[in-house]
Amino acid sequence: MTEQKRKLEKLAGVKGMNDVLPQDAGLWEFFESTVKSMLRSYGYQNIRTPIVEHTQLFTRGIGEVTDIVEKEMYSFTDALNGENLTLRPENTAAVVRSAIEHNLLYDGPKRLWYVGPMFRHERPQRGRYRQFHQVGIEALGFAGPDADAEIILMCQRLWDDLGLTGIRLELNSLGLAHERAAHRVELIAYLEQYKDTLDEDAKRRLYTNPLRVLDTKNPALQEIAQNAPKLIDFLGEESRAHFDGLQRILKANNIPFTINPRLVRGLDYYNLTVFEWITDKLGAQGTVAAGGRYDPLIEQLGGKPTGACGWAMGVERILELLKEEDLVPEDEGCDVYVVHQGEAARERAFVIAERLRDTGLDVILHCSADGQSASFKSQMKRADASGAAFAVILGEDEIANGTAGVKALRAGAHQDGKGEQQTVPVEDLTEFLIGAMVATAEDGED
Ligand code: ATP
Ligand code: MG
Numbered sequence: 001m002t003e004q005k006r007k008l009e010k011l012a013g014v015k016g017m018n019d020v021l022p023q024d025a026g027l028w029e030f031f032e033s034t035v036k037s038m039l040r041s042y043g044y045q046n047i048r049t050p051i052v053e054h055t056q057l058f059t060r061g062i063g064e065v066t067d068i069v070e071k072e073m074y075s076f077t078d079a080l081n082g083e084n085l086t087l088r089p090e091n092t093a094a095v096v097r098s099a100i101e102h103n104l105l106y107d108g109p110k111r112l113w114y115v116g117p118m119f120r121h122e123r124p125q126r127g128r129y130r131q132f133h134q135v136g137i138e139a140l141g142f143a144g145p146d147a148d149a150e151i152i153l154m155c156q157r158l159w160d161d162l163g164l165t166g167i168r169l170e171l172n173s174l175g176l177a178h179e180r181a182a183h184r185v186e187l188i189a190y191l192e193q194y195k196d197t198l199d200e201d202a203k204r205r206l207y208t209n210p211l212r213v214l215d216t217k218n219p220a221l222q223e224i225a226q227n228a229p230k231l232i233d234f235l236g237e238e239s240r241a242h243f244d245g246l247q248r249i250l251k252a253n254n255i256p257f258t259i260n261p262r263l264v265r266g267l268d269y270y271n272l273t274v275f276e277w278i279t280d281k282l283g284a285q286g287t288v289a290a291g292g293r294y295d296p297l298i299e300q301l302g303g304k305p306t307g308a309c310g311w312a313m314g315v316e317r318i319l320e321l322l323k324e325e326d327l328v329p330e331d332e333g334c335d336v337y338v339v340h341q342g343e344a345a346r347e348r349a350f351v352i353a354e355r356l357r358d359t360g361l362d363v364i365l366h367c368s369a370d371g372q373s374a375s376f377k378s379q380m381k382r383a384d385a386s387g388a389a390f391a392v393i394l395g396e397d398e399i400a401n402g403t404a405g406v407k408a409l410r411a412g413a414h415q416d417g418k419g420e421q422q423t424v425p426v427e428d429l430t431e432f433l434i435g436a437m438v439a440t441a442e443d444g445e446d
Pocket of ligand 1: 090120122127128129130131132133134265285287288289290291312313314315316317
């Protein structure tokens, strides 16, 4: 009895991991196709790495004392061979691992991009999920500020292509290792004065990763962080020149930015340029993209030292913003819905539908839920609900005469006679439909 009951229970998905439902598919496709065309316009190539990597890649690549490695990773031991594995929490380390493993940089720098799910065990809330998606790029083998500028311009172009406004750019420079070391001494001395006020996270990081105390989200620590010694004041000539070079290119391209000395980024591998793109329209989770330069990482993962920079953007946050701004493209239905009645008509319908698809039209062929032939009336209801532009109607008369009925379904998807059914010889059907669609598209432009 209990066994039977258990079988009937509905199963729910994992908390913080979301289904993308068909009603949102159009929005995802719009975003992905816009991103892909932007990436192509900068000469980026796609790379696809596995979702699971050795845990060590992330502990070594991201840094032991980071939110991700300390508390957000989905790590497990492979029960079959004892390997320590992790669902990727981000993808830079994996892309660099892959580039080293396959010697991708042997013939010069590479511009790479990826898209896919990432996994972090965080408290789920708006804009923060346990499985979320990132689109990211890695420009590997580029040392100069021109690469930093280019990857930032790419983001701006994407916002423009998507129609998004009001996403602001914040920049900082984390300098070089010896500059961070000099700053660190003063930062620790400064923070030690407030030891009793610091929260648990900050106390723990005071001697391991004090820079991270500066990007605390704890309101009680804001003033302390605000007045702390600024890394930017410790930059030497080389770091300053790099940062100035970047700023000059951004200014020449009319990209507004502000310098935020407290911007340090959550991952350990960054140096020199770091940046975030932030909106005020999504509440607390307002950072839609973040990135910077990570020159030390390639060597840290066993490769030949070389410059590199990149960014990652949170797809869910950007989609949320598109919804917020009413920029969701209308989800168009198919071009044609084919309804049919009778055995002979059904057979013809298959052939005709295939022929229409050959010419590039998108076609739904009516198929009944119960395997029985439905009335024309109920099939036409389905056709209407599908959002198709036209119904093609095949009954006994049409089959006998070698014709098809055509009816415009969408408002505006008609030539003459609003939604009147027209009779078209089957051999002229494709031409007729394409002509009618072109006419509709032109109507829409007026
Ligand atoms: P945050 O400070 O918001 O936790 P982060 O510094 O951990 O961000 P990154 O590792 O830089 O984030 O990831 C790049 C982008 O990916 C973020 O700017 C954000 O848009 C998105 N992102 C990060 N974590 C999540 C998450 N848990 N859910 C949804 N999107 C996320
Ligand atoms: Mg985070």
